[in-house]
Amino acid sequence: MENFSQIFTLLAENEGIGLNLDILETGVINIVALVAILVYTGRDFLGSILEERKTNIVKGVQDAEDRLNEAERRLSEAQKQLSQAQVVISEIKNETIATKRILLKSDADQSKKDLATRFSRALSTFRTKERQIFLEVKQQIILLVLKRSVVQAQQTFGTQERATSLISETINKLEGDLL
Numbered sequence: 029m030e031n032f033s034q035i036f037t038l039l040a041e042n043e044g045i046g047l048n049l050d051i052l053e054t055g056v057i058n059i060v061a062l063v064a065i066l067v068y069t070g071r072d073f074l075g076s077i078l079e080e081r082k083t084n085i086v087k088g089v090q091d092a093e094d095r096l097n098e099a100e101r102r103l104s105e106a107q108k109q110l111s112q113a114q115v116v117i118s119e120i121k122n123e124t125i126a127t128k129r130i131l132l133k134s135d136a137d138q139s140k141k142d143l144a145t146r147f148s149r150a151l152s153t154f155r156t157k158e159r160q161i162f163l164e165v166k167q168q169i170i171l172l173v174l175k176r177s178v179v180q181a182q183q184t185f186g187t188q189e190r191a192t193s194l195i196s197e198t199i200n201k202l203e204g205d206l207l
Contacts, residue, residue, distance in 0.1 A: 174198075174199065
């Protein structure tokens with residue numbers, strides 16, 4: 029802080045800040061000579077460093093361009109593979125749809141066959157039951173006719189022996205027709 033205040037005191041005593049135009053007093057010649065010596069002697073050293081730096085930069089740029097070209101080539105290959113994969117996927121989807129249709133048609137055909145078989149079995153069972161019922165009804169009718177015949181025969185023929193022989197003959201005749 030003390031140095032800071034001294035600077036302001038010196039500036040106030042020497043009438044402010046001014047520009048010194050005396051070349052010898054300011055040392056500009058010394059500075060220019062020093063820079064010229066540095067450039068002359070350091071040209072080879074700085075030139076080789078700058079040339080090496082330039083070579084490194086050019087090599088880095090070339091490597092970056094090579095990597096870019098490689099990346100673009102890989103990208104184009106990946107895009108080709110993607111398009112091929114999409115074609116394969118679409119083919120698989122189409123094949124899957126076709127297979128599903130075939131399986132559904134096959135299932136429908138099998139279901140139709142199963143239903144036709146079941147219907148024919150049901151129809152056969154129905155016809156068998158119909159015949160059984162028809163035979164039962166026929167036997168019931170014959171039994172009723174026989175009972176009525178027995179009753180009428182008893183009323184018509186009073187004797188038991190005659191009625192029994194007539195009924196037996198009738199039953200024997202009817203049994204031959206029934207079987």
